[in-house]
Amino acid sequence: MTESQQGLVVVQNSIPVPHLYNVLVELKLASTVTLDAVQRAFGSLIQVQPSLRMAFRELQAILLPPLADENLPLQSIVAQDCFESAVSLELELLAKTEFLLDQGPLLRATHVIASDGQRSSLLLVIHHSIFDGASIAPLIRDFNAALTGDLDIPVLRSKRETALKRELGAQFRTANETSVEADARIIGERLREVPATVVFPRPGRPSLSSFSGRRRRIELSNELNTGITSTLTRLGITPFVFFSGIFAATLGRHTDATVATFGIPLNARRTLAAHDLCGFFVNTLPLIVEVPWEVGFDDYVRSTISVEIDQLKRSVAVPFTRVVRFGAPDRESNRNPLFSTMLAMQDSTVIADGAPVQSVLEHGTGTAKFDLWLGITPTPEGWLLELEHDTTFLPQEIANGVIDSILQALNAVVSDPSVPLANLFTDSSPEDSVGDDGYWCEPVSDNLYTWLKNASLLNKNRVAIEESGSTLTYGDLYQHVDNAAVGLYERNVRCGDVVGLTTVTLIDTIIAMLAILKLRGVFLPLDLSLPADRLSYMVDKAHCRIAVGVGAPGIEAYELGKSHDLVNISVENYKQEDGVYVMFTSGSTGKPKGVLMHNAPLVNLTGWQLDALQIDEHSRFLQYAPLGFDVSFQEIVPTLIAGGTVVSRGGIDRRDFINIARHVSQGDLTHVYLPVAALRPFVQAAKDTDMPALKYLCVSGEQLIVDEVIRAFFVRHPGLQLLNLYGPTETHAVT
Numbered sequence: 001m002t003e004s005q006q007g008l009v010v011v012q013n014s015i016p017v018p019h020l021y022n023v024l025v026e027l028k029l030a031s032t033v034t035l036d037a038v039q040r041a042f043g044s045l046i047q048v049q050p051s052l053r054m055a056f057r058e059l060q061a062i063l064l065p066p067l068a069d070e071n072l073p074l075q076s077i078v079a080q081d082c083f084e085s086a087v088s089l090e091l092e093l094l095a096k097t098e099f100l101l102d103q104g105p106l107l108r109a110t111h112v113i114a115s116d117g118q119r120s121s122l123l124l125v126i127h128h129s130i131f132d133g134a135s136i137a138p139l140i141r142d143f144n145a146a147l148t149g150d151l152d153i154p155v156l157r158s159k160r161e162t163a164l165k166r167e168l169g170a171q172f173r174t175a176n177e178t179s180v181e182a183d184a185r186i187i188g189e190r191l192r193e194v195p196a197t198v199v200f201p202r203p204g205r206p207s208l209s210s211f212s213g214r215r216r217r218i219e220l221s222n223e224l225n226t227g228i229t230s231t232l233t234r235l236g237i238t239p240f241v242f243f244s245g246i247f248a249a250t251l252g253r254h255t256d257a258t259v260a261t262f263g264i265p266l267n268a269r270r271t272l273a274a275h276d277l278c279g280f281f282v283n284t285l286p287l288i289v290e291v292p293w294e295v296g297f298d299d300y301v302r303s304t305i306s307v308e309i310d311q312l313k314r315s316v317a318v319p320f321t322r323v324v325r326f327g328a329p330d331r332e333s334n335r336n337p338l339f340s341t342m343l344a345m346q347d348s349t350v351i352a353d354g355a356p357v358q359s360v361l362e363h364g365t366g367t368a369k370f371d372l373w374l375g376i377t378p379t380p381e382g383w384l385l386e387l388e389h390d391t392t393f394l395p396q397e398i399a400n401g402v403i404d405s406i407l408q409a410l411n412a413v414v415s416d417p418s419v420p421l422a423n424l425f426t427d428s429s430p431e432d433s434v435g436d437d438g439y440w441c442e443p444v445s446d447n448l449y450t451w452l453k454n455a456s457l458l459n460k461n462r463v464a465i466e467e468s469g470s471t472l473t474y475g476d477l478y479q480h481v482d483n484a485a486v487g488l489y490e491r492n493v494r495c496g497d498v499v500g501l502t503t504v505t506l507i508d509t510i511i512a513m514l515a516i517l518k519l520r521g522v523f524l525p526l527d528l529s530l531p532a533d534r535l536s537y538m539v540d541k542a543h544c545r546i547a548v549g550v551g552a553p554g555i556e557a558y559e560l561g562k563s564h565d566l567v568n569i570s571v572e573n574y575k576q577e578d579g580v581y582v583m584f585t586s587g588s589t590g591k592p593k594g595v596l597m598h599n600a601p602l603v604n605l606t607g608w609q610l611d612a613l614q615i616d617e618h619s620r621f622l623q624y625a626p627l628g629f630d631v632s633f634q635e636i637v638p639t640l641i642a643g644g645t646v647v648s649r650g651g652i653d654r655r656d657f658i659n660i661a662r663h664v665s666q667g668d669l670t671h672v673y674l675p676v677a678a679l680r681p682f683v684q685a686a687k688d689t690d691m692p693a694l695k696y697l698c699v700s701g702e703q704l705i706v707d708e709v710i711r712a713f714f715v716r717h718p719g720l721q722l723l724n725l726y727g728p729t730e731t732h733a734v735t
Contacts, residue, residue: 001061002171003319004268005280008129009056009101017211017367018098021128024091024363025136029120033147033356035076038111038122041146042074043067046105048142048156050164051130051279055104063161064104076111083114087121094125095365106130128280134267135278137347140357147356163273167281170270174317181322183315187285188326194288197261197341199254199372200398204703209392213368218385218403220410225382227414235417237301239383240345241309243376244287245301246413247343249421250405252291254398261288263342263370264309266316284320285312286339293422297413300421340393342370346377364388372402439612447574447599448606449517451641453478459643462617466667467506467648474643477511484515484548486564491546491556495520495572498582500539500547500555502526506623506648508560510636512548520571522579522596525627526552534592541594542582576600583630602633609638613671613696613723619644620693621671622664624654631673631700634725639671654678661686668693673725675701683713691717700725 001009012021029038046052046067053064067073079086090110099106106127113120122143131139145151174180198205220228232242244264251260265282269275289308292300320338327338351357362375368390375386385406389399409424445451456464460475472480493499499516501523503509516523524542526535528550535552538544544555551557576599584592609615621639623646625631639646647667652659661682664672669691674682676699697720704724714722 001056001059002168002281003175003321004283005056005061005129006059007319007321008280009059012101012127012129015211019096019365020211020367020369022095022097022099022365022367023124023126023128023131024095024365025124025126025139026087026091026361026363027122027124027140027143027357028359028361029122030356030358031118031120033120035111035113037147037356038076038120039069039072039074041143041151042109042122043069043072044146044151044153045139045143046072046107047153048151048160049139049278050157050161051135051277052107052126053105054130055102055106056129057102062104063164066157067105073105073107074109074111076113078113078115080115083112083119087112087123090123091363092366094123095363095367097125099127101127101129130280131278132267132280132282133265133344133346134269134275134282136360136362138276139278140351140360141276144351144355144357159273160277163271164277164279167269167271167274167277167279171268171281174270175319177317180315180317180319184318184322185326187315187318187323188328190288191261191286191323191327191338194259194261195257197251197255197257197259197339199251199341199402200394201255202703206392209368209390211367211369212391213364213366213388214391214396214399215364215386215388216399216403218387218406220383220385220407222382224410224414228383228410231414231417235298235301237306239376239378241301241306243345243374244289244309244343245297245305246406246409247341247374248287248289248291248305249297249300249409249424250402251341252293252421253405253425254402258291258293259288260291261286261339261341263287263339264312265342265344266313268316270317283316283318284342285315285318285323287312287343291421294420296418296420297424298417340371342373344373344375346375348378350378350380372399374406436608437612439608441607441610443603443607445574446576446603447578448580448602448637448641449514449520450574451603451606452514452517452637455641455643459617462643463645464640465507465510465646465648466620468650470507472507474640477514480511480560481514481518482566483562483564484511484560485518485569486567487558487560487562488515488519488521488546488548489569490564491558493519493521493546496522496579497546498522498524498542498544500524500526500544500549500552501627502528502547502549502552502557503560504549506646508549509627510640510646511560513636516548517580518571519569520574520578522582524582525632527626527628528552534587538584538592538594541584574599576603581630581633583628597630602637605634606638606641609634610642613638613698615639615642615644615671617643619671620647620667620669621645622647622649622667622669622673624649624660624673634698635671635673655681657681657685661689661691664694665689665691670694671696671698673698673700675699676704677701679704680707680710683710687713687716691720694720696721696723698723698725 055062090112097108108125110123248260263284264287265284268283269281289304368388371390371393373388377384405425408426412419412424444454456474456478462474463471464474464477465472499521501512503512513523524544532553546556548558578599579596580602582594582596584594615638621635623635636646670693679699
């Protein structure tokens with residue numbers, strides 16, 4: 001066995017999907033080919049192709065003797081109804097064949113014949129350990145020769161078995177050369193220096209695959225096929241170089257990276273006679289290329305792609321397992337440890353006119369060995385492109401996007417081979433990119449405090465805050481705000497100063513927030529349940545020296561409730577550049593990051609939310625989020641600007657969804673904003689609760705999955721809208 005074969009056999013014995021490494025091939029036969037002829041030719045094929053008689057025991061290969069006719073792994077089926085349906089069914093069954101590698105032969109075949117005898121196909125499933133992409137051509141040549149009686153079986157059997165032994169000897173000698181080890185080290189070390197190429201990266205991306213896959217053919221027009229052929233001639237490059245450039249740029253687009261890494265299988269046959277052999281004589285190595293978006297495609301494929309491929313071909317003798325050893329990859333996934341995408345140039349399927357085998361087609365098996373695999377095959381009709389994707393990692397919509405990108409790039413290059421890589425793809429226009437969804441309420445001011453103050457003057461007698469049976473009108477609220485602002489001003493709080501929030505009640509919290517904003521200060525929510533060292537870190541990073549409420553370790557505390565003489569506080573003009581709050585990220589990737597949010601984006605967000613969520617003076621918004629999450633801003637500030645009422649949880653635990661649902665119902669709340677993780681528990685708790693006032697249920701924080709339980713809840717509440725919002729601290733964007 002070659003080292004690559006050994007590696008494949010080891011993997012085969014460790015994966016939970018026994019048919020993952022099956023190769024599925026369909027040979028469409030001429031109507032003149034008889035059932036008996038197929039059986040004789042199939043038996044002859046197994047005799048003259050020794051790899052098709054291989055089995056593997058204890059990492060050693062065994063060559064089995066030719067099989068008697070009655071033991072051939074071949075069955076024949078007559079399609080009584082639809083021929084295409086019969087072929088599809090048999091392909092599906094063959095694809096799931098579970099080979100025992102120690103018991104050959106490692107192939108199965110089904111001959112499907114139309115009931116009128118005018119059509120037939122030979123379907124083959126062969127294990128990858130004895131059959132690589134370069135094996136299809138010799139298989140078809142021998143099968144055609146066997147069908148026409150031109151195969152000298154005794155001579156070829158001896159000749160091919162000798163050729164196989166010589167090829168294996170050459171493989172072993174080459175693998176033991178010191179240059180192979182050195183090349184493997186260079187490739188492995190380079191892999192460690194570049195980021196992994198991950199299509200559709202996202203938080204919570206699964207690490208383990210079920211290996212389920214889907215393969216799709218990408219149809220190219222006659223015009224595009226002609227254009228590709230012309231472009232290859234014009235640029236003087238091989239199809240492999242051309243399509244590698246297209247694939248690298250596509251990966252760069254869909255991974256947001258400037259370096260693309262993908263596997264390429266290289267034909268590693270060392271002897272001339274081996275090119276007439278079926279077998280597994282490939283080494284799959286990583287092609288690592290930069291994606292310089294400003295460079296023209298013609299220069300890119302000549303100066304980067306072609307050079308890197310030539311360099312890799314000089315290392316064709318390096319087995320994949322050696323690169324794994326030096327690359328020291330992350331082993332947490334059950335996927336390929338070196339690369340998750342692959343480009344495979346398949347052998348030509350062009351067959352001579354009049355041959356018994358009229359066409360050949362390789363099918364997918366419903367599995368995926370890579371996140372993304374692109375196959376390129378020259379056919380009589382032009383280029384056949386096939387995309388196979390792992391459905392665990394890449395939903396169909398993402399695969400469709402990759403296909404669109406490939407087609408866009410091909411059309412762009414055919415039109416102008418010198419097109420910069422950045423212009424290969426058609427993105428949304430700048431107008432669309434900065435467009436909006438039509439929701440908008442014109443802000444009264446370009447800063448929040450002025451807008452809030454104006455709203456209070458229009459709603460003096462309306463209830464601004466409701467908490468545990470107590471209410472506070474807008475008029476009373478701003479009396480408290482003015483008083484607190486004087487107290488903070490006396491403690492030298494000025495424009496840009498960061499003031500901590502350690503208040504206990506919602507009423508005190510909102511008073512403190514508005515008082516700080518009145519002074520053009522910045523508020524910093526401080527959760528006193530956090531570890532002391534984290535609080536100290538946040539206070540130090542934010543340069544916070546004072547907190548409103550019970551206080552925090554190491555800084556001054558200012559308690560609300562003390563009366564002050566309402567003096568005229570000198571505050572310069574409010575500006576949209578003024579800060580509003582500082583929030584710290586979770587710190588899941590290291591130290592928490594402090595983010596200062598300014599008036600401009602928050603005024604914009606508020607203007608959108610007032611219209612999109614129809615917030616007005618009749619709105620009653622539940623204040624559910626902890627103050628350390630910027631969702632709390634969206635609960636409080638837009639509601640107060642609209643003259644609505646911010647409603648406290650009233651001491652109910654955030655995880656007590658039964659009482660939260662009852663509170664929403666009995667309090668006639670119109671708006672609720674929850675984390676995605678809380679949505680399902682909430683709708684389960686509220687399934688028997690009538691909530692006629694609730695109009696909007698908003699969620700954010702992670703990917704929203706709407707299952708049948710959630711869907712049924714909203715079907716039962718047709719007047720209730722589910723809004724999927726996203727508010728990362730770093731940008732506070734809404735999508």
